[in-house]
Amino acid sequence: xxxxxxxxxxxxxxxxxxxxxxxxxxxxxxxxxxxxxxxxxxxxxxxxxxxxxxxxxxxxxxxxxxxxxxxxxxxxxxxxxxxxxxxxxxxxxxxxxxxxxxxxxxxxxxxxxxxxxxxxxxxxxxxxxxxxxxxxxxxxxxxxxxxxxxxxxxxxxxxxxxx
Amino acid sequence: xxxxxxxxxxxxxxxxxxxxxxxxxxxxxxxxxxxxxxxxxxxxxxxxxxxxxxxxxxxxxxxxxxxxxxxxxxxxxxxxxxxxxxxxxxxxxxxxxxxxxxxxxxxxxxxxxxxxxxxxxxxxxxxxxxxxxxxxxxxxxxxxxxxxxxxxxxxxxxxxxxxxxxxxxxxxxxxxxxxxxxxxxxxxxxxxxxxxxxxxxxxxxxxxxxxxxxxxxxxxxxxxxxxxxxxxxxxxxxxxxxxxxxxxxxxxxxxxxxxxxxxxxxxxxxxxxxxxxxxxxxxxxxxxxxxxxxxxxxxxxxxxxxxxxxxxxxxxxxxxxxxxxxxxxxxxxxxxxxxxxxxxxxxxxxxxxxxxxxxxxxxxxxxxxxxxxxxxxxxxxxxxxxxxxxxxxxxxxxxxxxxxxxxxxxxxxxxxxxxxxxxxxxxxxxxxxxxxxxxxxxxxxxxxxxxxxxxxxxxxxxxxxxxxxxxxxxxxxxxxxxxxxxxxxxxxxxxxxxxx
Numbered sequence: 001x002x003x004x005x006x007x008x009x010x011x012x013x014x015x016x017x018x019x020x021x022x023x024x025x026x027x028x029x030x031x032x033x034x035x036x037x038x039x040x041x042x043x044x045x046x047x048x049x050x051x052x053x054x055x056x057x058x059x060x061x062x063x064x065x066x067x068x069x070x071x072x073x074x075x076x077x078x079x080x081x082x083x084x085x086x087x088x089x090x091x092x093x094x095x096x097x098x099x100x101x102x103x104x105x106x107x108x109x110x111x112x113x114x115x116x117x118x119x120x121x122x123x124x125x126x127x128x129x130x131x132x133x134x135x136x137x138x139x140x141x142x143x144x145x146x147x148x149x150x151x152x153x154x155x156x157x158x159x160x161x162x163x
Numbered sequence: 164x165x166x167x168x169x170x171x172x173x174x175x176x177x178x179x180x181x182x183x184x185x186x187x188x189x190x191x192x193x194x195x196x197x198x199x200x201x202x203x204x205x206x207x208x209x210x211x212x213x214x215x216x217x218x219x220x221x222x223x224x225x226x227x228x229x230x231x232x233x234x235x236x237x238x239x240x241x242x243x244x245x246x247x248x249x250x251x252x253x254x255x256x257x258x259x260x261x262x263x264x265x266x267x268x269x270x271x272x273x274x275x276x277x278x279x280x281x282x283x284x285x286x287x288x289x290x291x292x293x294x295x296x297x298x299x300x301x302x303x304x305x306x307x308x309x310x311x312x313x314x315x316x317x318x319x320x321x322x323x324x325x326x327x328x329x330x331x332x333x334x335x336x337x338x339x340x341x342x343x344x345x346x347x348x349x350x351x352x353x354x355x356x357x358x359x360x361x362x363x364x365x366x367x368x369x370x371x372x373x374x375x376x377x378x379x380x381x382x383x384x385x386x387x388x389x390x391x392x393x394x395x396x397x398x399x400x401x402x403x404x405x406x407x408x409x410x411x412x413x414x415x416x417x418x419x420x421x422x423x424x425x426x427x428x429x430x431x432x433x434x435x436x437x438x439x440x441x442x443x444x445x446x447x448x449x450x451x452x453x454x455x456x457x458x459x460x461x462x463x464x465x466x467x468x469x470x471x472x473x474x475x476x477x478x479x480x481x482x483x484x485x486x487x488x489x490x491x492x493x494x495x496x497x498x499x500x501x502x503x504x505x506x507x508x509x510x511x512x513x514x515x516x517x518x519x520x521x522x523x524x525x526x527x528x529x530x531x532x533x534x535x536x537x538x539x540x541x542x543x544x545x546x547x548x549x550x551x552x553x554x555x556x557x558x559x560x561x562x563x564x565x566x567x568x569x570x571x572x573x574x575x576x577x578x579x580x581x582x583x584x585x586x587x588x589x590x591x592x593x594x595x596x597x598x599x600x601x602x603x604x605x606x607x608x609x610x611x612x613x614x615x616x617x618x619x620x621x622x623x624x625x626x627x628x629x630x631x632x633x634x635x636x637x638x639x640x641x642x643x644x645x646x647x648x649x650x651x652x653x654x655x656x657x658x659x660x661x662x663x
Contacts, residue, residue: 009595009598009599010599010600010601013595013596017335017338024342024345027357031354031356034352034621034625035351035352037617037621038341038345038617038620039356042338042341043342046338046339049334049335053331053332053335056328056331057328060328088384088594091387091388091562092591094562094566096587098566098567098570099570099583099584102580102583103580111571114563114566115563115564118562118563119560119563123560137567141571149212149215151571152578
């Protein structure tokens with residue numbers, strides 16, 4: 001049972017939703033009727049449905065796990081899964097990095113920098129292709145967002161500190 | 164009403180809406196061809212561009228994009244045996260064997276022409292249904308509108324969730340969407356809800372960062388994880404010279420195409436079913452058109468009718484799916500749930516207003532589906548050889564551009580860095596939901612319709628107390644909701660007992 005709880009991510013989602021549902025209902029309980037009606041109703045529904053889902057997950061028939069996984073605890077796809085996990089972490093690192101670049105340098109610098117670094121460092125593309133695609137991105141970015149749509153992009157923190 | 168119909172066409176033929184429709188169609192054209200990037204995710208991504216547009220410009224842009232995705236998705240299915248879109252899988256069964264036999268041109272001619280007929284059929288059905296559904300919608304009050312929201316949520320939960328816990332997980336997703344929609348200042352009494360002292364959250368979560376995070380970020384992660392060329396290493400089928408023959412085949416089997424279009428529209432109208440199911444039903448119907456066993460054995464080995472059926476149904480479903488979306492705010496599928504979000508971004512409320520005040524705009528959607536598909540099919544037929552080469556673009560080259568579009572899109576909704584955090588948070592949530600096979604469309608529906616549902620629930624309770632629950636129309640919708648919730652279980656049980 002303990003292994004099942006730890007292994008089944010769906011149970012963790014149900015548990016999280018249970019906590020969210022209960023928190024919403026409890027927080028909303030103190031509000032005036034007109035404000036609390038919807039949150040209390042929905043919070044309680046979510047709590048009980050998540051509870052039901054969790055109980056079904058714990059005591060219902062196994063679902064989604066292959067017999068091979070059950071017997072040995074590992075599958076031939078484990079290696080692929082490791083690669084997939086590594087790549088997932090990698091892309092999230094790029095997403096986080098891009099966010100930091102935007103905060104520190106602002107959109108106008110961060111956008112071409114991301115395209116250039118991703119193509120050159122991550123994809124190891126040729127200099128020619130990297131520069132062509134980065135240049136195209138700069139033209140697209142300035143053409144559409146700066147000149148046509150006129151989106152106001154604030155300066156990055158680093159740019160502001162440097163004056 | 165005829166005036167509104169013509170006004171709808173005039174909206175589309177104005178310079179700016181027409182140009183936006185062309186841009187949208189071009190994007191949809193590309194997205195359809197490239198496997199790995201879905202129409203729904205791109206719709207979410209493109210929503211960030213509609214802020215500066217009027218509804219008359221934004222709808223042709225978004226719908227022009229979305230309505231051609233299935234048309235061009237068939238090209239990849241035929242040439243590579245890889246679905247360009249999830250809804251073009253059935254086209255592979257006979258389309259790819261035709262390509263391997265050197266009849267790709269014929270298959271493409273057939274699938275593109277049947278797609279066009281399907282799209283026109285679906286749009287015509289949408290146009291014809293408006294006078295019929297209008298009195299029905301106008302007779303609905305706040306209790307019925309609230310119940311319709313629950314009906315939509317149940318339908319989409321039943322059909323997008325998988326396994327025994329599918330319905331429950333779908334409803335939970337919808338409930339979580341409702342909760343997220345409550346964040347911010349309450350519209351009834353002005354109370355701040357779940358803002359945790361953050362000024363940014365006073366206005367609530369913006370639709371665009373949430374949608375882009377939930378749909379586009381997981382697709383980018385998937386592209387990064389698969390890490391290969393978009394069409395993989397599958398060899399390109401020979402195009403051949405049969406495009407004209409394929410078009411001829413479509414007209415020789417015209418009634419089959421019409422019947423499959425009807426199937427697509429019907430499944431499009433059913434909330435939550437979508438193209439995933441209709442394409443296979445249409446394919447099954449196409450196989451039934453075989454008169455002898457020998458003819459039937461030819462299906463799966465390259466029978467042109469196996470291409471015509473799914474092609475027609477895929478495109479006719481959009482017109483059908485728009486009917487419940489516009490009239491009741493109950494989306495016909497995940498893409499329509501996202502489009503519903505666009506309605507609210509532009510200040511349009513589905514229901515009576517769309518069939519009275521904004522009737523011309525509603526009819527312009529009909530025209531968008533028709534015009535965008537005519538343009539897409541014409542371009543495809545003219546430049547099919549060059550278009551086929553697009554599929555060789557590597558997926559990982561697109562990642563930085565998609566990321567940049569996601570971030571700009573999220574940022575431009577409020578010009579606030581908080582939106583970028585919301586984007587990333589919902590990106591993680593989207594990936595987790597995808598990883599554990601939790602349906603995402605119910606969340607979007609709950610999130611988009613949350614405020615609408617709350618206002619209707621409050622108005623119904625204030626006016627009728629608990630008596631609104633006993634109103635006949637409410638009870639009928641409740642019965643339909645229960646029927647939708649139980650239908651998959653009953654059908655499964657019946658199927659199992661039949662097998663035994």
